[in-house]
Amino acid sequence: MEKVDVAIIGGGPGGATLANILASRGVSTALIERQKDFSKEFRGEGLMPSGKAVLEQIGFDLDDVDYRKVEEMNLFYKGQLAANPEIEFLKEGEFRWVSQPQLLEKLIEKASGFDNFIFYRGYKAQDLIYNKDRVDGVVITDGNKEASIKAKVVIGFDGRNSMVRRKLNFEVKEYKLQPDVLWFKIPYPEKFLPGSQAFFSLFPKSFLVAVPVYDQKLQVGWIIPAGSYGELKKKGKEQWIQYIKEKSPSGFADHLQKCLDENSISDPFILKMTLDRVKKWSKKGALLLGDAAHTMNAVGGQGLNIALRDAVVCANHLVPLMDSNPSNSSLDKAFEAIEKERIEEVTKVQEIQSRPPKFIAQNVLMVEIIVPVLKLLFKFNFTDNLRKELIERMSRGFTEVKLKV
Ligand SMILES: Cc1cc2nc3c(=O)[nH]c(=O)nc-3n(C[C@H](O)[C@H](O)[C@H](O)COP(=O)(O)OP(=O)(O)OC[C@H]3O[C@@H](n4cnc5c(N)ncnc54)[C@H](O)[C@@H]3O)c2cc1C
Structure with a gap:
């Protein structure tokens, strides 16, 4: 049986980034990804300045991955241009549409340079292993092959249909009416x-x-x-x-x-589309992050970036602990601290994401009223600061996230 410090279930952008940071800081890390080929999983590819900053901090060369910059944004209504707002981060070429399969392959390649990294490509995490009632490992399968991995920490970075969330029966807050x-x-x-x-x-x-x-x-x-x-x-x-x-x-x-x-x-x-979050991010010694903890919808292209930022905060808390033999209570405290640090941004973004789908799906008349108002808002300077502030936060983050380890 393989024994590691941290087992991460899910080699999406969040899991692959976390594995990179942990392995590069000497933490023995197993990353388990059910897909052999990353292009089989469709996901967000819009990289905001907030997500880009994370990849830069881990020393990832973004020009290594195919991308296209998006430089302008238009709003059409009834076939006419309703607004063409000036959006600074677009103008500055800071929004990239990146190839996710390439990004993930490169992240795995980078992590594979560290001795204490093991990648289980094409292995599905089937179940959790418990010591008494605390999670301390995971059962993985690839066709008929089955293996067990023991870990001090199990992280469910396994996306919107998270096995870890399901198995541990996390309580969920759901935003209804998602289109x-x-x-x-x-x-x-x-x-x-x-x-x-x-x-x-x-x-x-x-x-x-x-x-x-x-x-x-x-x-x-x-x-x-x-x-x-x-x-x-x-x-x-x-x-x-x-x-x-x-x-x-x-x-x-x-x-x-x-x-x-x-x-x-x-x-x-x-x-x-799904928009939800678990009410508490950890249970029985396992921690959920990324879409597994808080599934984001497509509004504002946030999910990928938020998952990358979760990875940084998680690493900041776990790396210092993993130097010694952490007690269960110190791990639990770290999980709570990670959630506490991330919940503000996640909640703010999800509140914003919940509005447009509800609004468009329900109120045809309201759309008729609001679009001309929107046109005026975009035209006049008095809303500039408000608009800029919101765009600034959605693109660069609502809270400060910096790699400190
Ligand atoms: C169609 C679509 C469009 C989107 N557009 C955008 C956008 O433009 N910008 C943006 O920022 N966000 C967007 N999002 C959201 C974004 O894709 C997610 O928020 C982001 O990918 C979350 O990253 P993650 O690492 O938490 O999870 P994921 O990217 O979902 O990765 C989870 C990984 O876990 C693996 N996995 C799942 N279960 C198991 C298991 N049992 N065993 C092993 N592996 C497992 C999966 O194969 C997957 O690779 C979009 C999402 C979708 C679906």
């Missing part, structure tokens, strides 16, 4: 969006988000009421693309038609 997102990719519309521009387009009861990505494509997410994809699927792709075209600016509608004619629209896939 679904229909994702697809098309070639980047150079004529309609010269340079590298993203946009939002508001429809009645739904909206479109489109972001330029590293493979010269436009990643499109259509945020639709929960459960409505069944109907759309029955109607067929041509029908719902037709609907999007009718509600979109003519330049984009023409581009979509061209993509349809050339058969260059990728197969769409539907994702149920």
Whole structure:
């Protein structure tokens, strides 16, 4: 049986970053990831300055990974440009759409340079191991192969369908009314969006988000009421693309038609958005982090960045403890301190994330009223500071997170 200080379940951005920091500081670390190929898991690729700062602090060379900078953001309503706000961090080229599979491979490659790092690629964590009623390990399987890993600390960095959350029956606070997102990719519309521009387009009861990505494509997410994809699927792709075209600016509608004619629209896939968090992040000696502790929806491109920041705070608390043989109570205290340090930012971001989906899904009339108001807000300077402050916080973080170990 393998014995390590820390077993991390989930080799997403959060788990892979935490493993890097721990292993580089001499903590023996096992990272368990069920996928052999990272491209099999679809996740957020929007790297904010807050997430970028984490990767820079661990000495990761971001230019090693394919990316595309997003330099402008537009808001369309009823096919017309409603706003093109100046967003400093975009203008400064600080928002990147990065290839997640590449980022994760490089993070694993970097961690593999440390002797005390073991990566279980393609192993699924099936169950937790207990000593009396405290978690002290994990059972992993790869097909017929089964292995056990004993660990002083087990961390569930295993995403929105976390096994650790499920097995330990964590109590959850859920934000209801989360819509679904229909994702697809098309070639980047150079004529309609010269340079590298993203946009939002508001429809009645739904909206479109489109972001330029590293493979010269436009990643499109259509945020639709929960459960409505069944109907759309029955109607067929041509029908719902037709609907999007009718509600979109003519330049984009023409581009979509061209993509349809050339058969260059990728197969769409539907994702149920979730927004929730566990009421307490640790239980029976195991700690949840990232989406496992607080599943983020796609609003404001936060989840990836928040997971990276969780990893830093966790490392700051665990590394000094792991130098000695930590008692259970000192570990429990560290878990509580990690939660305490992160909960403020997570709560603030989730409150912000809970608003747009609720609003768009429920109040068609309200959208009619609010868009002209929004246009005015973007036009006049008196809201500048307020808007800048919110954008600053969403892009650079609500609290200070710095690697201290
Ligand atoms: C479609 C989509 C779009 C998004 N867009 C954005 C965006 O633009 N910007 C942004 O910041 N965030 C976005 N998010 C959110 C973001 O992807 C997540 O918040 C972020 O990936 C969380 O990181 P994590 O490391 O906590 O978990 P994850 O990235 O979910 O990683 C968890 C890992 O655990 C592995 N795993 C799960 N169960 C097991 C098990 N039993 N055994 C072993 N391994 C296991 C999974 O395979 C996965 O690799 C988006 C999410 C989705 C789904």
